[in-house]
Amino acid sequence: MPELPEVEVIRRGLAPQLAGRRLLAVVCRRRDLRYPVPDLDVLCGRTCTNVARRGKYLLFFFDELLLAWHLGMSGQLLALPQAAAAAKHEHLRLDFSGGLSLRYRDARRFGCVGLMAAARWQDHPWFRHLGPEPLTSDFDGPYLASACRGRRAAIKQVLMDARVVVGIGNIYAAEALHLAGIHPARTAGRISKARLTHLAAAVKQVLSRAIAAGGSSIRDYIDAAGRSGYFAYAFQVYGRAGLPCHRCGRRLRRCTIAGRSSFYCPGCQH
DNA sequence: CTGAAGACCTGCCTGC
């Protein structure tokens, strides 16, 4: 479901509600998510001190322990009243002091949760090989150019490679490439440094705008309060095959790159 | 090392 903007919107919704609350009880209705859900009872009685994000992972800090949470394709994380009934596919529930109940729903069960030492979470296999955050200064034109050097894969595939840069999925890769005027199938290693610098800036712009709009809602995505995002209305190419390009009027096309649907404008992307 | 393809799961939509 969610790419970086959606996860960040959820984080912003949850952080002020959870910070300072004590975890009272954990109810796990299905342990067979992407990885087996570990025993979370060790967290009971502890206080959630902070909710952070790394790439598409949410990081819930409980003093010296960290609960890392990935929403996969269809995961939803909601802050509800304790009394709210369990919805279909609600696999995990964390009840906090003050009557707040964190509910996890995930029809496809591609999501996962992990427990680790807060001091060394960056050494965990989920995080060890991740590239920079796209909205920090670590991700810029020179960095992207060095990451693309010698790579024969399509630029869209490189943008979606979490070892290169985290958080960019199928939607925002398509949108950023359209904004930068680069064809998604273009060989990454054969794009000029100037154009890759333009692309790095486009990535930042697209992600920032999506966060400001509350994320993109197609299918399952809702934020921690159950609200839809509005960025889908601003899509330039994603899901718009056959419709006119807002910039040049040509009909947008769809193709498959590395097994994923890709959308682009034959008029303004080369 | 790189890249391609298949795997994991359920739900929804299309077309016959």
Added chain:
DNA sequence: TGCAGGCAGGTCTTCA
């Protein structure tokens, strides 16, 4: 109405 097929925001493993 039913059923097969294709598709969906992610990422991990296997294989060449």
